[in-house]
Amino acid sequence: MTEAVQGSRRGRPRDPDVEDRVFDAAIELYGRTGWAGFNFEGVARVSGIGKAALYRRWSHRAQLLNDALKARWIRVDDIDTGDIRGDLLAVARLLLDVLTGIRGEVYLRILTDTGLHPEVHEATADYRAGVVAPSRAMVHRAAARGELPAGTDPGLVIDLVVGAVQNHVLTTPPELRDRMQERMHAYAEQVVDTVLRGVRG
Amino acid sequence: MTEAVQGSRRGRPRDPDVEDRVFDAAIELYGRTGWAGFNFEGVARVSGIGKAALYRRWSHRAQLLNDALKARWIRVDDIDTGDIRGDLLAVARLLLDVLTGIRGEVYLRILTDTGLHPEVHEATADYRAGVVAPSRAMVHRAAARGELPAGTDPGLVIDLVVGAVQNHVLTTPPELRDRMQERMHAYAEQVVDTVLRGVRG
Structure with a gap:
């Protein structure tokens, strides 16, 4: 065969x-x-x-x-719900699903390997750019629609949403994992709403 | 010798x-x-x-x-500046220093190994608890002082601050690293102030 x-x-x-x-x-x-x-x-x-x-x-x-x-991995270029809350929620939920899914370890491997091996960082720049650019575009679109203050730092918004979700999953001990998974989409809303209030000032 | x-x-x-x-x-x-x-x-x-x-x-x-x-690694139990902004800034700056320091790879290793190896997760629970409990205590102290709404979720605040800092450093490409290091303490203020506005509602 x-x-x-x-x-x-x-x-x-x-x-x-x-x-x-x-x-x-x-x-x-x-x-x-x-x-x-x-x-x-x-x-x-x-x-x-x-x-x-x-x-x-x-x-x-x-x-x-x-x-x-x-x-095969994280793609956000097709996320465009029409408002920033919907877009960021879609990103947060996608990440939560990936991190708690059967290939969740790939996420950890990328984090570590791109940090430790310059050749991996360089070779995967193209993949990363395909995630970073559309994420930043969400924030720019929102500012253009008047949903966020002009000049909102896209990197800050993305760091807060992506980082919080990441830290949440990575620091949840195994015995609390089931509970976390039940509540994780509600957690995504909490994160996104807190970040939006914060950047709206 | x-x-x-x-x-x-x-x-x-x-x-x-x-x-x-x-x-x-x-x-x-x-x-x-x-x-x-x-x-x-x-x-x-x-x-x-x-x-x-x-x-x-x-x-x-x-x-x-x-x-x-x-x-030898991250300790936050001696951070108590008297207000939540000072406490969270101290945490953010400590993490930025650790992540960009000569032992920064230790941070990445812990993230990955605790996710991939249950025996590491279990054995280092004691170390982690020594970081998690004092971090949560900062938020509880702030709520008791009336600086944050009663019932503010400590996990959410910590995930946002720690996660944003972590994502910021880990996703900064090598060619922007010098610029990031120059600006990183200002970035810590941006993160902390955004999170505080967000949780204050």
Whole structure:
């Protein structure tokens, strides 16, 4: 089966089905091992796609990680609810779902690896820009609509919302996790409403 | 030198000088390797204190990590400036200093390891409680002084301040790091003042 798939896919690395399997495998492996264990051998093993096919498409494992994150990880560019409260709530809930989901460890790995390994930080800049730019755009749109004071610092708003959610999940002890999950969408509202009151002054 | 020190210290594991060296070594090693490479062999090598002496004092490497964090890492129990703005600013600035300091990687390691390894989460509960309880107490004191509405959620206030600072540092790209460091104490004021306006309603 693996051999047949490898045979049929070779030379067609942009086949969407192959990319799907590579990206799924990359995210799974990366979550399990982080940067330390993330390599073409592992992705080939988990995906069943030959190493040669991976090398034809990606010259460095960091590029493969960046593309997998862009395809399979946090995306906020489709969030545009029409008002800033809706947009920030969507971001907060998405993050809560990701952080408490079965691939939540990927989030932790990215945080650490981009901080510790300059090559990961550099290679994943493209993925990060795809999250940062649309997040900032939400705040700019809100200011343009008159929902937030002109000149509101988008970085501050995003740091408060994203940071609070992140800290909330990461510091909740295992024994309180069920309770946190029941209440987490209400918590998202508390965070967003507090931040909006704060920046509106 | 190492031999002499080992010889003179054996059987006196509570000697403050020995503890100092063990804790310094533990923090240094942990920052470098995280949980994956944190062990008695490594701490003995870095500190010059014999492994036997370490084993007499700590039965598991997670206990040693917990004690080293308590002795050498973030402590907020001595922060009591008399008002909530001063207290939260002190917390924010302390975190900014730690995150941008030469042992900043320790912070990232703790975040990841407590999320990924239940034994680390459990063993460091004591260290974490020593940070969480005094942080919450700041908010309770402020409510008692009438500076914050009665019933203000301490967890929310701390998540917003700590999370924003954390996200700010972790998402600043290397090329903007110098600028961030110049402005980071002003950023702490922006965060704290926004959060206080938000919770005051």
